[in-house]
Amino acid sequence: xxxxxxxxxxxxxxxxxxxxxxxxxxxxxxxxxxxxxxxxxxxxxxxxxxxxxxxxxxxxxxxxxxxxxxxxxxxxxxxxxxxxxxxxxxxxxxxxxxxxxxxxxxxxxxxxxxxxxxxxxxxxxxxxxxxxxxxxxxxxxxxxxxxxxxxxxxxxxxxxxxxxxxxxxxxxxxxxxxxxxxxxxxxxxxxxxxxxxxxxxxxxxxxxxxxxxxxxxxxxxxxxxxxxxxxxxxxxxxxxxxxxxxxxxxxxxxxxxxxxxxxxxxx
Amino acid sequence: xxxxxxxxxxxxxxxxxxxxxxxxxxxxxxxxxxxxxxxxxxxxxxxxxxxxxxxxxxxxxxxxxxxxxxxxxxxxxxxxxxxxxxxxxxxxxxxxxxxxxxxxxxxxxxxxxxxxxxxxxxxxxxxxxxxxxxxxxxxxxxxxxxxxxxxxxxxxxxxxxxxxxxxxxxxxxxxxxxxxxxxxxxxxxxxxxxxxxxxxxxxxxxxxxxxxxxxxxxxxxxxxxxxxxxxxxxxxxxxxxxxxxxxxxxxxxxxxxxxxxxxxxxxxxxxxxxxxxxxxxxxxxxxxxxxxxxxxxxxxxxxxxxxxxxxxxxxxxxxxxxxxxxxxxxxxxxxxxxxx
Numbered sequence: 001x002x003x004x005x006x007x008x009x010x011x012x013x014x015x016x017x018x019x020x021x022x023x024x025x026x027x028x029x030x031x032x033x034x035x036x037x038x039x040x041x042x043x044x045x046x047x048x049x050x051x052x053x054x055x056x057x058x059x060x061x062x063x064x065x066x067x068x069x070x071x072x073x074x075x076x077x078x079x080x081x082x083x084x085x086x087x088x089x090x091x092x093x094x095x096x097x098x099x100x101x102x103x104x105x106x107x108x109x110x111x112x113x114x115x116x117x118x119x120x121x122x123x124x125x126x127x128x129x130x131x132x133x134x135x136x137x138x139x140x141x142x143x144x145x146x147x148x149x150x151x152x153x154x155x156x157x158x159x160x161x162x163x164x165x166x167x168x169x170x171x172x173x174x175x176x177x178x179x180x181x182x183x184x185x186x187x188x189x190x191x192x193x194x195x196x197x198x199x200x201x202x203x204x205x206x207x208x209x210x211x212x213x214x215x216x217x218x219x220x221x222x223x224x225x226x227x228x229x230x231x232x233x234x235x236x237x238x239x240x241x242x243x244x245x246x247x248x249x250x251x252x253x254x255x256x257x258x259x260x261x262x263x264x265x266x267x
Numbered sequence: 268x269x270x271x272x273x274x275x276x277x278x279x280x281x282x283x284x285x286x287x288x289x290x291x292x293x294x295x296x297x298x299x300x301x302x303x304x305x306x307x308x309x310x311x312x313x314x315x316x317x318x319x320x321x322x323x324x325x326x327x328x329x330x331x332x333x334x335x336x337x338x339x340x341x342x343x344x345x346x347x348x349x350x351x352x353x354x355x356x357x358x359x360x361x362x363x364x365x366x367x368x369x370x371x372x373x374x375x376x377x378x379x380x381x382x383x384x385x386x387x388x389x390x391x392x393x394x395x396x397x398x399x400x401x402x403x404x405x406x407x408x409x410x411x412x413x414x415x416x417x418x419x420x421x422x423x424x425x426x427x428x429x430x431x432x433x434x435x436x437x438x439x440x441x442x443x444x445x446x447x448x449x450x451x452x453x454x455x456x457x458x459x460x461x462x463x464x465x466x467x468x469x470x471x472x473x474x475x476x477x478x479x480x481x482x483x484x485x486x487x488x489x490x491x492x493x494x495x496x497x498x499x500x501x502x503x504x505x506x507x508x509x510x511x512x513x514x515x516x517x518x519x520x521x522x523x524x525x526x527x528x529x530x531x532x533x534x535x536x537x538x539x540x541x542x543x544x545x546x547x548x549x550x551x552x553x554x555x556x557x558x559x560x561x562x563x564x565x566x567x568x569x570x571x572x573x574x575x576x577x578x579x580x581x582x583x584x585x586x587x588x589x590x591x592x593x594x595x596x597x598x599x600x601x602x603x604x605x606x607x
Binding site (some may be wrong): 002006007009010013014018019020021022023024027040058082085088089093094095099101105108111113114115116117119120121122124138140141142167171172173176197200201203204207208211219222223226232235236239241242246249250257258262 | 319322323324325326329330333334336337341342343344345347348351356394403404407410412417418420421422423424425426427428429430431432433434435436437438439440477484486488489492511512514524541542543547548562565566568571575578582583585586592
């Protein structure tokens with residue numbers, strides 16, 4: 001009896017959590033002219049690829065996807081590398097000012113991004129970075145949260161291996177790449193997945209730094225479609241396409257997301 | 268030779284460790300010529316630099332550029348933004364010092380206070396339901412159902428999906444006409460067509476609903492971790508005493524999750540004060556400013572109205588609010604965030 005109730009509730013909740021995604025996927029195959037008339041319009045009767053064809057032929061949509069890939073992939077790999085190195089430095093190295101610097105990092109993390117965006121806009125306008133990828137790549141090359149995660153992870157790992165490598169005469173760089181990095185793969189994967197999601201999904205920053213349509217990432221591009229009444233099918237096709245990379249990353253790295261969330265308290 | 272080298276290193280480590288342990292007062296004393304300290308000859312500067320480099324090359328190669336980057340993209344903007352609040356920053360032309368003009372303007376800006384109030388209202392609609400839903404999801408997942416990993420994934424999916432995608436679907440679900448899907452479903456239980464996003468009393472709730480849907484999955488993860496750390500023997504004992512499942516929940520599980528409740532409350536509160544995407548995408552702050560949140564107002568002032576200095580004031584107000592919330596967190600949860 002109790003089991004039946006639990007499972008009923010579980011399936012109901014799972015269905016309601018999936019419903020928006022089902023509507024998105026099915027809606028993307030429907031002709032947009034029916035969109036406004038029927039509340040259940042997304043149930044397929046005469047599926048069509050016209051929405052997808054429209055987006056592919058339009059050209060600009062593929063450019064948005066490309067822009068999103070550029071401003072996501074570069075920071076993801078850079079964050080993985082630099083957060084790993086910096087996390088290692090703060091976990092294992094002894095140097096003057098270590099605690100103070102880390103303390104300042106952890107204090108600065110409390111500053112909301114929305115505060116920094118106004119001065120950064122003025123700075124980037126000065127650098128000539130508005131409507132360039134630099135504005136969204138350079139500031140994201142490393143992240144305090146990533147350093148924090150790697151540091152936490154490495155602090156729980158004994159120094160034996162590192163010491164052994166040093167006795168064999170390995171220098172710092174070698175120790176890092178041969179010993180520390182292979183050990184840190186789980187936490188580095190967490191840093192990478194977090195970075196992917198935050199950059200791929202970011203709306204606020206590109207909204208401000210990118211004003212030309214051809215420089216929009218897919219989030220800002222989709223937002224510009226959202227305003228146009230009656231294009232529901234195209235909007236859903238665009239949403240589906242922009243969701244695919246997230247979904248693939250999620251399928252493969254779900255564990256790292258949830259572990260990272262528990263470790264950090266991000267979001 | 269190699270071992271000798273290593274012994275030397277260990278000695279050095281020990282020394283630096285011990286040095287850290289000596290109270291500052293004593294160290295000061297020693298420096299002033301205490302015999303026990305001055306016996307050890309100080310290495311020449313050049314030699315010390317070389318030693319540091321040999322041991323810590325990686326620190327200096329990577330830390331220096333990082334600190335530079337940190338200064339340019341975090342510290343400097345933070346300070347610059349504060350200076351900005353006392354200037355009239357023009358897009359073209361030189362800035363002009365205006366003192367507290369923008370701060371005073373903020374004090375008298377009814378719309379800014381309405382934006383703060385709207386944000387507080389949003390938090391009220393959003394925080395408790397998000398926590399409750401996250402807890403319910405975690406309880407179900409933790410109750411030993413089959414394929415719990417799959418369901419966990421389903422509930423977590425909205426967390427990784429962008430606001431733009433979810434807002435697009437949400438706006439369609441909550442269309443304010445009789446052909447809107449939620450209105451269609453409501454008509455079965457005899458509720459009239461609602462305006463939802465076009466109604467100034469309902470719009471903020473619909474946006475809160477979107478955020479609840481999007482964030483409950485991550486609250487679930489915290490609660491799930493909390494539930495797994497509860498001692499199973501407590502449940503056993505209560506069951507033997509004949510306590511009902513509901514009673515077990517309210518007298519054992521719920522109170523034991525207290526640190527999680529508090530932590531989740533803090534992070535959802537901080538998140539709710541930064542809400543921007545859904546109001547930008549779905550309502551544009553309306554109708555009648557009922558969904559104008561702090562960050563949306565900041566965006567409007569700064570980037571639609573190009574009043575960057577005033578936007579900087581608003582961003583500092585946001586910062587102070589978040590700072591207070593974070594300080595409460597630190598006070599109750601210890602000095603650091605690393606309590607996990």
